[in-house]
Amino acid sequence: MPDPVLSYALPVLLLAAFPFIGGLLRGIDRKITAHMQSRIGPPVLQPFYDVIKLWGKKPFITSQFQPVLAFGYLGFSLMAAAILVFRLDLLLLLFTVATADVCLVAASFNSKSPYSHIGGMRELLSVLSYEPVMIMSIISIYFATRSFLVGGIFSLAYPLLLLLPGVFVAMGFVLIVEMKKSPFDISASMHAHQEIVRGVFTEFSGYTMAMVELGHWVKMMLILSIMAYFWAPNLLIGVGLALLLFFVSLVVDNIYPRLTWQRMLKTTWTFGFTLILANLVALFLLGGV
Template identity: 45%
Template sequence: MSFAFSVAGILAAPFLGGLLAGLDRKITARLQGRKGPPIIQPFYDVIKLFGKESTYTNRHQVFYIYAYLLWMAMALLLLLTLQDFLVFVFALTFAEISLALAGFSTRSPYSHIGSNREILQILASEPVLVFLAFALYLASGSFMAGGLFLLGEPLLRNFPLIFAAVLLILTIKMRKSPFDLSSSAHAHQEIVRGVTTEFSGRYLALSEIAHWVELVIILFVVFLFWVDPWWVGILLALAAYLAEIVIDNIFARLKISWMVATAWGWGFGLSLLNILYFTM
């Protein structure tokens, strides 16, 4: 894919992510029998936040919030230009670790809880993405995501178990129930506001945008399972997203240890099994 396309993709990602987030709120409202906010509600929120006074608790916090957004954009760039998938995973990890460090860089118990949980979310979800990189290599002989487009058959065919594992960590990455541990959209089950407790104004807006980009990234990863023809992949990603919204609404938040155990037991196990099965 061309450079211009990637730049356009990076600029479009926040809008797409915002719309998806708005869709999520609308569907969630309808599932709960409410009318719900307009689809573009997330944009109202973020623009408003930019207009609010920004306070900060610690200069390093500001630095890490910018790092969160920047490295998220970097991860998206690497993904859209179909670069090395492992490098993409590392960039994504950098972004998430920046968020955790932003939470840590203040002496607030609430954001510390959020940060500790954010680390555990990284711990739970990263292995599956690395396994996906290995699956990519086994399928195409290279870690470059571009190899998938030359493959001739969808990745899903040979790696259904890894797909299942990716669906599992999708919940973690989107911070949806039952795994919305570090920062939940649902006030009723959040300890104040998790990792974003001490963000305000512009910084909260930046972290929100970064989260939208993350949403696009994770759906793009789902898309990679069926790139040819491309519309099947997009349908796959959208279906996965809708399923996540439903799951979000029918589950309550579960315990952190349960998340790690599930992600490492099932996610790790299924992925490894799939890779061993493929190589043997």
């Protein structure tokens, strides 16, 4: 389908919408969380107010490199989103997400602050905990589609979810880690106090923080979009599916306490690996490949 509208205009539009939908979702997230805690919560547009306000504050930085790296986090997240909407290689997407994370960690390591150093280290550990699961998920998608290109998902006879339910659940873990939700929020919870102040975000302020926040939304949207692709031919059901998992992650956030990094690693790896491997073995046995 060489339709220029479908192959270029739509992805660009989608890409531009990514931060907005992400921000809206963050607002909904806060609203739902508040209601779960029997509160009213902020308006749905609250995340946008926050980011606009942060952008307008007087800039404090830790060094000349920090804003560049913070922008790198946003930029590489957007780039990963671009890779997804333009239907390029999924492995490439993964590497780009890792690059974005390294940018964030590097920015937090940039100042000599104990809090952001511990936060950065923990952020690396959470990368360590979700990256293998994510690579395995992508390889599983490859097993189902025989292609690493996103386009392969669209040429499948069955929705991906029917072939890879275990992988879908495992991606749920990735989502929770990426959203920095409890129980995997050791590097930095999105608000309120914690033992290391704001962890990896401690030394960001003003516009650098705004960029990091935007990048965070984009990344959340990225994972949710991958989830949506699990029902690729009918994206509407896919979006519903992604939103369902989003809601589940909020519930989990509210009922689980924070884990230590060892527990986090054990949980994501054991559950993720077992789910994916069991799924793949079943796929091989049933001859679905």
